[in-house]
Amino acid sequence: xxxxxxxxxxxxxxxxxxxxxxxxxxxxxxxxxxxxxxxxxxxxxxxxxxxxxxxxxxxxxxxxxxxxxxxxxxxxxxxxxxxxxxxxxxxxxxxxxxxxxxxxxxxxxxxxxxxxxxxxxxxxxxxxxxxxxxxxxxxxxxxxxxxxxxxxxxxxxxxxxxxxxxxxxxxxxxxxxxxxxxxxxxxxxxxxxxxxxxxxxxxxxxxxxxxxxxxxxxxxxxxxxxxxxxxxxxxxxxxxxxxxxxxxxxxxxxxxxxxxxxxxxxxxxxxxxxxxxxxxxxxxxxxxxxxxxxxxxxxxxxxxxxxxxxxxxxx
Amino acid sequence: xxxxxxxxxxxxxxxxxxxxxxxxxxxxxxxxxxxxxxxxxxxxxxxxxxxxxxxxxxxxxxxxxxxxxxxxxxxxxxxxxxxxxxxxxxxxxxxxxxxxxxxxxxxxxxxxxxxxxxxxxxxxxxxxxxxxxxxxxxxxxxxxxxxxxxxxxxxxxxxxxxxxxxxxxxxxxxxxxxxxxxxxxxxxxxxxxxxxxxxxxxxxxxxxxxxxxxxxxxxxxxxxxxxxxxxxxxxxxxxxxxxxxxxxxxxxxxxxxxxxxxxxxxxxxxxxxxxxxxxxxxxxxxxxxxxxxxxxxxxxxxxxxxxxxxxxxxxxxxxxxxxxx
Numbered sequence: 001x002x003x004x005x006x007x008x009x010x011x012x013x014x015x016x017x018x019x020x021x022x023x024x025x026x027x028x029x030x031x032x033x034x035x036x037x038x039x040x041x042x043x044x045x046x047x048x049x050x051x052x053x054x055x056x057x058x059x060x061x062x063x064x065x066x067x068x069x070x071x072x073x074x075x076x077x078x079x080x081x082x083x084x085x086x087x088x089x090x091x092x093x094x095x096x097x098x099x100x101x102x103x104x105x106x107x108x109x110x111x112x113x114x115x116x117x118x119x120x121x122x123x124x125x126x127x128x129x130x131x132x133x134x135x136x137x138x139x140x141x142x143x144x145x146x147x148x149x150x151x152x153x154x155x156x157x158x159x160x161x162x163x164x165x166x167x168x169x170x171x172x173x174x175x176x177x178x179x180x181x182x183x184x185x186x187x188x189x190x191x192x193x194x195x196x197x198x199x200x201x202x203x204x205x206x207x208x209x210x211x212x213x214x215x216x217x218x219x220x221x222x223x224x225x226x227x228x229x230x231x232x233x234x235x236x237x238x239x240x241x242x243x244x245x246x247x248x249x250x251x252x253x254x255x256x257x258x259x260x261x262x263x264x265x266x267x268x269x270x271x272x273x274x275x276x277x278x279x280x281x282x283x284x285x286x287x288x289x290x291x292x293x294x295x296x297x298x299x300x301x302x303x304x305x306x307x308x309x310x311x312x313x314x315x
Numbered sequence: 316x317x318x319x320x321x322x323x324x325x326x327x328x329x330x331x332x333x334x335x336x337x338x339x340x341x342x343x344x345x346x347x348x349x350x351x352x353x354x355x356x357x358x359x360x361x362x363x364x365x366x367x368x369x370x371x372x373x374x375x376x377x378x379x380x381x382x383x384x385x386x387x388x389x390x391x392x393x394x395x396x397x398x399x400x401x402x403x404x405x406x407x408x409x410x411x412x413x414x415x416x417x418x419x420x421x422x423x424x425x426x427x428x429x430x431x432x433x434x435x436x437x438x439x440x441x442x443x444x445x446x447x448x449x450x451x452x453x454x455x456x457x458x459x460x461x462x463x464x465x466x467x468x469x470x471x472x473x474x475x476x477x478x479x480x481x482x483x484x485x486x487x488x489x490x491x492x493x494x495x496x497x498x499x500x501x502x503x504x505x506x507x508x509x510x511x512x513x514x515x516x517x518x519x520x521x522x523x524x525x526x527x528x529x530x531x532x533x534x535x536x537x538x539x540x541x542x543x544x545x546x547x548x549x550x551x552x553x554x555x556x557x558x559x560x561x562x563x564x565x566x567x568x569x570x571x572x573x574x575x576x577x578x579x580x581x582x583x584x585x586x587x588x589x590x591x592x593x594x595x596x597x598x599x600x601x602x603x604x605x606x607x608x609x610x611x612x613x614x615x616x617x618x619x620x621x622x623x624x625x626x627x628x629x630x631x632x633x634x635x636x637x638x639x640x
Binding site for chain 1 (some may be wrong): 333335374375377378380381382384385392429455456466467468474479480482483485486487488489491492493495497516518519522526528546558559560563566570582622623626627629
C-alpha cells in the first residue's frame with residue numbers, strides 16, 4: 001500500500017503534459033467511442049468536402065476542365081473589378097442588420113409569450129408560428145400580395161382605401177424592393193430559431209419561478225430578465241448562430257419575389273452572386289471565392305455575438 | 316460524542332432562528348403582493364405565478380393577429396388544392412372555393428398509378444429513408460451531444476468549435492466534392508447516398524449539445540457514483556430529461572429527411588423518393604396545375620402530423636426532475 005503511494009509520488013502527472021493528456025484520453029475512452037459514429041459521418045460528408053472545396057477559390061474551374069491554379073486573382077477581381085459584388089455586400093449587410101436581430105428578438109418574444117399560455121394553446125400557437133417553415137415555398141404567396149398591377153392584394157386594398165391612386169410596382173421599383181423583401185424575409189426567417197427557443201423555454205426548471213415568486217419578483221418582465229434569460233443562455237446562443245447564418249445567406253426570397261438579377265441589383269445579395277456564378281455561369285472557382293468571403297464575415301459576426309452572450313454560456 | 320451532539324444542537328438552533336427570520340421576510344413580501352391565498356390559487360391553475368388575466372388576453376389577441384399572417388400560406392395551398400380547374404385560373408386568385416372538389420387528388424393518384432415503377436415503391440423509399448435517417452440521427456446525435464456538453468476530454472474545445480463553424484459554412488461548390496467523396500466510396504445509386512449525408516448534419520447536434528449543457532452536473536455525478544458508464548448516464552439520466560429538445564430535434568430531422576431529393580446522387584428510378592417523383596409529375600405542364608397543389612398538400616401531411624405528435628407530448632418540462640439541492 002505504502003509502496004504504491006511512493007511510486008505514484010515519484011512520477012507526478014503534471015496537467016498540460018503529454019502523459020496527462022494521454023491519461024485524460026484513457027479516462028474518457030467511452031466518450032470517444034460514443035462520438036465516433038457522428039464524427040465519422042461528419043468527416044466524410046461535411047469536413048472533407050468543405051476542406052476540398054476551399055482551394056477551389058484559388059482556381060479557375062468551369063466543371064468540365066480540371067481546375068487551373070490562378071492564385072489570389074479571384075479575390076482580387078472580386079474586390080477591385082466586380083462592381084456588382086460590392087452592391088451585393090452592401091445589400092447583404094443591410095439585410096443582415098435588419099432581419100438578423102429583428103427575427104432573433106421577435107422569435108424570442110413570441111416563444112416567451114407562448115410559454116405563458118396553457119398547454120393546448122402552447123401547442124396550437126407553436127404550430128401556427130412554425131407553419132410557414134413546413135409549407136414548401138411559402139413565400140411565393142407574397143408574390144400575389146405584392147403583385148405590381150392593380151389586382152395585387154396590397155395594391156387593390158390601398159387603391160380601394162384611396163391611399164394611393166396608381167398601382168405601385170412593389171417588386172420592381174427600387175424604392176420599395178428592399179423594404180418588401182426585408183418584411184417577407186423576417187416573416188420566413190423565424191422557423192427553426194423559434195422552435196429551438198420554445199424548447200429552451202420548456203427546459204427551464206419551473207421551481208425556479210416558484211422560488212422567484214417567493215423572493216418577491218413582481219411581474220413578467222422582472223421574471224424574464226432575472227430567471228428566464230440566464231437559465232436559457234445555451235438556447236439563446238444556438239438561436240443566435242441560426243440567426244447569423246440565416247441573415248447572411250439571404251437571397252432565395254429576393255430572387256423568388258423580385259427575380260434574379262433584380263432591377264438594378266437592388267436586392268442582389270452575396271448568396272445570389274455566388275449562385276449566379278456557381279449555377280448559371282459555372283465559374284465554380286469564383287463562386288467558391290465569394291462563399292469564402294461570406295464565411296469569413298459570418299465567423300467574425302459569430303465571435304462578436306459569442307462575446308456578448310458569453311456570461312450566460314459555458315462555451 | 317457529546318461534543319458533536321452539543322454542536323449539532325447549536326447548529327439546529329441557529330438554523331431554526333434563520334428559518335424563522337426567512338419565514339417572516341417571506342410573509343412580509345407576500346403581504347405586499349397580495350394575500351397568500353391569492354398566490355396559492357394562481358399556482359393551482361398550473362400557470363405562471365406572475366402574470367395577470369388582462370395581460371393574458373392582450374397577449375392572446377396579439378398572437379392571434381400575427382398568427383393569421385403565419386397560417387395564410389398553409390390555408391392558401393390547401394384551398395388551392397380543392398379548387399376545380401375552372402376556379403384555379405381565375406385572376407386574381409380567390410381566397411375561398413366556390414365548389415370544392417376532390418378531383419385534383421383523384422387525378423394525382425390516377426397519374427401516380429400509371430407510372431413506370433409502381434407508386435408504392437416511391438412511398439416505400441420515402442418512408443424507409445425518413446425512418447432510418449430519423450432514428451440514426453437521433454441516436455448518433457444524442458450520444459455525441461452528451462459527450463460534447465458534459466465530458467471534459469482532450470479535444471473538447473476543438474470539436475465544439477468545429478460544430479459551430481460548420482453551421483456557418485455555406486458553399487455552392489461543396490456539393491461537387493461531396494459527390495466526389497461519395498463516388499469514391501461507391502455510394503452513388505444506393506440508399507446510403509440518401510441517408511448518410513442527412514445523418515451527418517451538425518445543426519441537430521448543436522441544438523442537443525446546447526440544451527444538454529443546462530442539465531445539472533450533480534445528476535450526472537450521482538449517476539457516476541452509482542456506477543453508470545457514460546453511455547448509460549446519457550440514455551437513462553440525461554435523455555429522459557431532454558424531452559423538449561428531443562421533440563424539436565425529431566421535428567427538424569423528420570422534415571429534412573422527408574424532403575430529401577436524390578438529385579445527382581441517385582438516378583435509378585426505383586430509388587427515387589416521393590418529393591422527387593411529385594415534382595416530376597408536377598413539372599409536366601400547365602394542365603396539371605391542380606395536381607401541383609394537391610401533391611404539395613399530400614407531401615405536407617407527414618411532417619405536420621409528426622410536429623403535432625412531438626409538440627403535444629412535451630407538455631411540461633422534466634428538466635432536473637429528481638434534483639433537490
